[in-house]
Amino acid sequence: MKLQKLAFILVFIAFAFSARAQTANELRRKKEAIQREIEQLQENLSKTTSGKKLTLQQINGLNAQIRLRQDKIGTINSEIKNLDNQISTNTNTVHTLQGQLGDLKKEYAAMIRFAQRNRNSYDKMMFIFAAKDFNQAYKRIKYLQQFGQYRKKQAGYIENTQQDLNGKIRVLDKTLKEKSSLLKDQEIEKDRLAKDKSEQAVALSKLSKQERQFKQDIASRKKQxxxxxxxxxxxxxxxxxxxxxxxxxxxxxxxxxxxxxxxxxxxxxxxxxxxxxxxxxxxxxxxxxxxxxxxxATPENAKLSSGFENNRGRLPWPCANGTITERFGVHMVDRASINNEGVYITMAEGSAVRAVFDGKVNTVFNQYGKYIVLISHGDYFTVYANLKSVSVSVGDKVDTKQNIGVIGNTGDDAILNFQIRRISTPLNPEAWISK
The missing domain is CATH 1.20.5 (Single alpha-helices involved in coiled-coils or other helix-helix interfaces)
Structure with missing residues (x-):
């Protein structure tokens, strides 16, 4: 019964450890993705901050960098919490295995003492011949055989339990080292966040000196x-x-x-x-x-609309690499209200822009020297604005992730204005594209 209980505990521990390992891998991948976004954003900011004139894109870039840095610290905290759970589980496992090992050794010691008392063949023969009848004698022979086999099994169980115990202790030591490393990373990121906030304060101070020009830029941006x-x-x-x-x-x-x-x-x-x-x-x-x-009205358009809706939260990004530097909805910039009906994604200059779902090019037009592409997906539409050049025409059918053009510059940055609409109603793209 004790051996069955031990086996059940080990299976449960293995399952729990596998699930937690998967969570740890997901958190690690998320942290690495955030770091890539931060690095790309820093590269873009280093190109634009050399100028004396402060732009809305620079302010948005700094704000996005701070947000990403906070997200990364939050992810590290989740990793630490996950490791704390693993440490607690593994510590309990070590204590359980130590207890089980102690019980197994006691049982084995008792069997050894019994075997010592009945170690010669004469005692065994007397034990068999003392039976009342042939039936009982046969059972006693089988008992002696099974006792020997059980003793060997117990020795095997002790050895396996000792190996499991040593393995869990090694895992526990490794987890403690990982936690120590993450705590160091957390302190580094907190220092970097403080530096980012300091840069933001300097930029806002600079902004106050250029307030008139900055307000004109915002007014021009809103009008356009x-x-x-x-x-x-x-x-x-x-x-x-x-x-x-x-x-x-x-x-x-x-x-x-x-x-x-x-x-x-x-x-x-x-x-x-x-x-x-x-x-x-x-x-x-x-x-x-x-x-x-x-x-x-047509079966083709009805299928497109249904497919688009069913992929909510799983649509690919309209670019291979980019960072959302201005979010959806109404927000304030230097006491000026801006209503963004999509998101602004900052990316490397010359990056390809791609369709996020199968559809048909509805409109291609030029506004302020930049191209805008409108793709229909049944009663859903996606908008890709601020393209330097396009590679599709009105009426073309496009596939998911098909390149439709190349991003252009807005001021000093390469920024895509990406929108999702159901008929004419703007929707938050962050709720539709993959995380």
Missing amino acids: QAQIDRAIRAAIQRAIEEARRKALEEARIAAAKAAAEARAAAAKAKAENKPAPTATTAPATTKVKSSSEALT
Whole structure:
């Protein structure tokens, strides 16, 4: 019974350790990804901070760097907590194995003492011949055989338990060293965060001296972005009207065909002196009820829309490497309110921009010397603004991760304005793209 209990404990420990190892690997990968973002952002900032004029992109970059640094510290804290749980589990395991090992050794010692008392063949023969009958004598022979086998098994269990105990002690030592290393990393990141905040304070101090120019830049940015967003909404509206027109045309053709078939059937019945067939209701030719129904009227578009929606939180990024430096929604910049209907992603200059899902290029237009691409996915649309050049045309079908153009510069940085809309309603892209 004790051996079964020991086996159960070891299996449970192995399962728990495997699950925690998976969590540790996920945290390690997340920390490495954050570090890559920080390094890329620092590279971009080092190129732009050399100028005397402070830009909105630099402020956003510094804010994003601080946010990423805080995320990294949070991930390290999660790793430390995970290691604390492992240390606690392994410490309990060591104590359990030590207890089990002690019990096994006591049992084995008792068997050895019994074997010593009955070590000669004469005692064994007397034990067998003292049986009442042949049946009992046979059972006593089997008992002596099984006792010897059990003693060997106990020795094996002791050896295996000792090996497991030594292994857990080694794991425990390794985990303690990992925790010590993570605590050092945590202190380093805290120092770097303090440095980032110091740089942010210097930038904000510099901003106060350039406040007038900075406000003009923000006003210009808001004006340009408002015009771009209006152009995007107008393009989506044209797509809706076109889809509605096609749906109505298809309904009109279907109604005309049904009417022609009804007239032909009536003429045939009259020629054969048969009663005229009952008239069926012609397909309706009224307007499509909603914009969503118009955009998903075809099976292909309905499938695209469903597929896009089912991939919420799993869509690929519109670039291979980048950092979100301005988030979705209304936020304040130097007491000025900015409403961002997408996200701004800073990336390396000349980076390729790619479609996040299968779809059809709905619109390509140029605004302020930069290209904007609108791709439809049923009643969902993705927007890729601030492209230096494009490699797709209106009507092209695109696949997930297909390159559609190359990013251009906004001021000093290469920044993509990426939006996701359902019909004309802007959605937060961070809720849709993978983490």
